[in-house]
Amino acid sequence: MYKTIGVLAHVDAGKTTFCEQLLFHTNSIQTRGRVDHQDTFLDNHSIEQARGITIFAEQGRMEIGSDIYTLIDTPGHVDFSPEMERAIRVMDYAIIIVSAVEGVQGHTETVWQLLRQYNVPTFFFINKIDREGADVGAVVGQLQKECSEHVLLINDPLCADYVPNHIAEWLAERDEQLLDAFLTETLDAQTCLMQLQKFIKQEQAFPCFTGAALKDIGIKEFLSQLPLLTETQFDHQRPFQGEVFKIRHDGMQRLTFIKALEGTLHTRQDFTFGDMTEKVTEIRLYNGSRFVTTQKVQAGEIFAVKGLSLAKIGDILGSTMTPQPYELVPTLQAKVQYDGQQHIKEVLQVFRLLEAEEPSLRVVWHEKFQEIHVHIMGVIQLEVLAEVLKSRFSLTITFGEPKILYMETIATTVTGYGHFEPLKHYAEVHLLMEPNIRGTGNTFVNACHADDLSVGNQRLIEKHLFEREHHGLLTGSPVTDIRFTLLTGRAHIKHTEGGDFREATFRALRQGLEQAENILLEPYYRFKLKASNDFIGRMMNDIQQADGTFDAPVLTEEQVTLTGRVPVATFMHYSTTFAAYTNGKGSISLQFDGYDKCHNSEEVIAQINYNKQADPDYSSSSIFCAKGKGYSVPWYDAKEAMHCL
Known part of the structure; x- marks a missing residue:
C-alpha cells in the first residue's frame, strides 16, 4: 500500500529531527543529520540549513514491510504555513510533534484546526521527554483538553496478538459490540486493532506516542505501529486523477509535484489546459533532493513530472472539479524595491516564477507606477524571499514596510449599467449587485434570457467578472462579498467583437459601485x-x-x-x-x-488617498455612438442612456 504521512509542529518542537530518525530506521538514509549541524536530509536548502528552520515542504520515501511511505516534512513557522497547508491536502495521515516541555503552542493549534478541516487522521508524538521540565502526563491532559478528548496515550507497543488491557477498555467504552466482548473476555487483539484503525480513520481516535527524537528514544516503537494503525485504499483501475501540490524548478526545468488520487499515470500521457495540450515527458520519485525516474506511477504515490508548464498548484489533473480554495491567506503586502541593472519587467518575470511555486505571493504589477507588490504572511517570509532572489537569481532586492491588505464591499443593493459602443464595437450589460454574507466572496447568478443575449455572451460576462480582481472606490482595494446577477444585456450581430463585453462588464460593475454604499474591510x-x-x-x-x-x-x-x-x-x-x-x-x-468592517476606515482611506477618477484600468462611464463618433456618458446619466431598459 502507498501511504503519505506528513509531520507537523510548532517551530523547534523537533519535527525535522524526528523525520531524520524515521528515514534512518527504514534504511532510506544511511546517516542521521542534525539541525544544529546543518546536515539534515530533508532541510537540504542552504537557507534552511543556515536558519535552522524548515521553509519548504520536502518529502522522503521509505518502506516498512510491504508498505511504501512518502514522508513530508512541513514548515513549522507561521510565515510559511501556506506551504504546510498545500502539503496537508495530499496527506493520508499526519503526525503532530509536541514538545514535552512546552506542550501545545500557538502554531500547534493552527495545525490541528487545519487537519480537522481537511479530515486528515492524526497521530501525536510527544517529543523531548528526556529534557528537564518534561511532563508527559500534563501534555497528554493538555492535548485532550485543547485538541480532542479522543487522544489516546499508547505506552506499550501494540502487535498483531497483543493489545494492552487499558487500550481494549478504551475501545470498548466507544463501541457496544466491543463492550460485550470485553465484558465476556472474548475481545481479541486483532479485533481491537481493526477497530482502532477504523476509529483513527474516522477521526474518533488520535493515538499519542512519546520519545526523544534526538536521543533516538521511542522511534522504533513508533515505526512498528504505523503498519498496524494506518490503512489506505486507492483504485488503480479508474482513469488517472492527481492533485498538484507543489511546483519547483530544477535549473530552468519546471517540476510539477502531484499526488495520484486514482488510476495510473504513464510517461507520454497528455493533459489539456484550455486550448493547450501538454505531455508528461518524465516521472520522478523523490527522496530528499535525490530522485529516480520511472515509467509509471499508481494512485497513492507522490511524484514529480516534467513537461507540464500550465498546471497550477491546487489543480486536479484529469478532473473538471473546481479546485478547493486554501484556508490560509496572507494579510500583508509589501512593495519590491530594486535599483539594479535589469529592467523591472525582467524582475517581474522572476517574481512570476516564484509565484508559481508559492501562489500565496499573489504578485501584483502596477503598470502606471512600474511597481511590483507581493502578498506575504510575515516579515520572516520577506527575509527568506530576499535570500532566495539573491542565491537563485543573483538579484539584490529589498522590500518596503509591509502593509495591511484591505478589501471593499457594498452595503446596499444596486443595478450597475455598462455600455461600450465606440465606432464598430457594441456591448451592453446590466448587473444586479447585492451584499453577500461576509466571507462568501463574489458569486454569480444568471437571470438573463437567451432571447436577449446569447448563452455564449452570457458566459463571457461571467468570465470577465472573475478573471481578475476589481478595484473598489474607497481605496482601490479588491471588492468582495458581492452577489452579481446578470439581468440582461445586448450584442450587435455585426459590430460586437472580442473584448467588448469585458469593457461593458467592467463599466457596469464600476457604475454599480458608484451608486452603492461602499464599506472598507480589514483582516x-x-x-x-x-x-x-x-x-x-x-x-x-x-x-x-x-x-x-x-x-x-x-x-x-x-x-x-x-x-x-x-x-x-x-x-x-x-x-x-x-x-x-x-x-x-x-x-x-x-x-x-x-475580513470584517474596518475599525478605522476614515483614517485608512485618507492615508491611502486613492483617486478613483485617475485609475487607468477602470471607468464608471459608458461609451455610446452617435453620427459615427463615440462619446462618453458619466455614471450618473448612464441608466437613462441604456438601450435595453
Whole structure:
C-alpha cells in the first residue's frame, strides 16, 4: 500500500529531527543529520540549513514491510504555513510533534484546526521527554483538553496478538459490540486493532506516542505501529486523477509535484489546459533532493513530472472539479524595491516564477507606477524571499514596510449599467449587485434570457467578472462579498467583437459601485491567549486598546485563557509584547478569521488617498455612438442612456 504521512509542529518542537530518525530506521538514509549541524536530509536548502528552520515542504520515501511511505516534512513557522497547508491536502495521515516541555503552542493549534478541516487522521508524538521540565502526563491532559478528548496515550507497543488491557477498555467504552466482548473476555487483539484503525480513520481516535527524537528514544516503537494503525485504499483501475501540490524548478526545468488520487499515470500521457495540450515527458520519485525516474506511477504515490508548464498548484489533473480554495491567506503586502541593472519587467518575470511555486505571493504589477507588490504572511517570509532572489537569481532586492491588505464591499443593493459602443464595437450589460454574507466572496447568478443575449455572451460576462480582481472606490482595494446577477444585456450581430463585453462588464460593475454604499474591510485574527492569572487585566486592556473583542475569560487556579477577535493591523506585532510581559511563559495563537468592517476606515482611506477618477484600468462611464463618433456618458446619466431598459 502507498501511504503519505506528513509531520507537523510548532517551530523547534523537533519535527525535522524526528523525520531524520524515521528515514534512518527504514534504511532510506544511511546517516542521521542534525539541525544544529546543518546536515539534515530533508532541510537540504542552504537557507534552511543556515536558519535552522524548515521553509519548504520536502518529502522522503521509505518502506516498512510491504508498505511504501512518502514522508513530508512541513514548515513549522507561521510565515510559511501556506506551504504546510498545500502539503496537508495530499496527506493520508499526519503526525503532530509536541514538545514535552512546552506542550501545545500557538502554531500547534493552527495545525490541528487545519487537519480537522481537511479530515486528515492524526497521530501525536510527544517529543523531548528526556529534557528537564518534561511532563508527559500534563501534555497528554493538555492535548485532550485543547485538541480532542479522543487522544489516546499508547505506552506499550501494540502487535498483531497483543493489545494492552487499558487500550481494549478504551475501545470498548466507544463501541457496544466491543463492550460485550470485553465484558465476556472474548475481545481479541486483532479485533481491537481493526477497530482502532477504523476509529483513527474516522477521526474518533488520535493515538499519542512519546520519545526523544534526538536521543533516538521511542522511534522504533513508533515505526512498528504505523503498519498496524494506518490503512489506505486507492483504485488503480479508474482513469488517472492527481492533485498538484507543489511546483519547483530544477535549473530552468519546471517540476510539477502531484499526488495520484486514482488510476495510473504513464510517461507520454497528455493533459489539456484550455486550448493547450501538454505531455508528461518524465516521472520522478523523490527522496530528499535525490530522485529516480520511472515509467509509471499508481494512485497513492507522490511524484514529480516534467513537461507540464500550465498546471497550477491546487489543480486536479484529469478532473473538471473546481479546485478547493486554501484556508490560509496572507494579510500583508509589501512593495519590491530594486535599483539594479535589469529592467523591472525582467524582475517581474522572476517574481512570476516564484509565484508559481508559492501562489500565496499573489504578485501584483502596477503598470502606471512600474511597481511590483507581493502578498506575504510575515516579515520572516520577506527575509527568506530576499535570500532566495539573491542565491537563485543573483538579484539584490529589498522590500518596503509591509502593509495591511484591505478589501471593499457594498452595503446596499444596486443595478450597475455598462455600455461600450465606440465606432464598430457594441456591448451592453446590466448587473444586479447585492451584499453577500461576509466571507462568501463574489458569486454569480444568471437571470438573463437567451432571447436577449446569447448563452455564449452570457458566459463571457461571467468570465470577465472573475478573471481578475476589481478595484473598489474607497481605496482601490479588491471588492468582495458581492452577489452579481446578470439581468440582461445586448450584442450587435455585426459590430460586437472580442473584448467588448469585458469593457461593458467592467463599466457596469464600476457604475454599480458608484451608486452603492461602499464599506472598507480589514483582516481579523481569531486569537487565543493563555497566561498566568496575574496578567488578566493587562490582556483584556490590550485587546480593548487594539479594538478587539473577547469572550468571557476561562479561569483555572493558575491560568487564564482569553479568546476573541481583533484586527490584524492592531495585533500583528503583539506576540513580541505578549512574550515580554509574560516572560515567555504565555501562549498565543493567532489564526486568520476573515475580513470584517474596518475599525478605522476614515483614517485608512485618507492615508491611502486613492483617486478613483485617475485609475487607468477602470471607468464608471459608458461609451455610446452617435453620427459615427463615440462619446462618453458619466455614471450618473448612464441608466437613462441604456438601450435595453
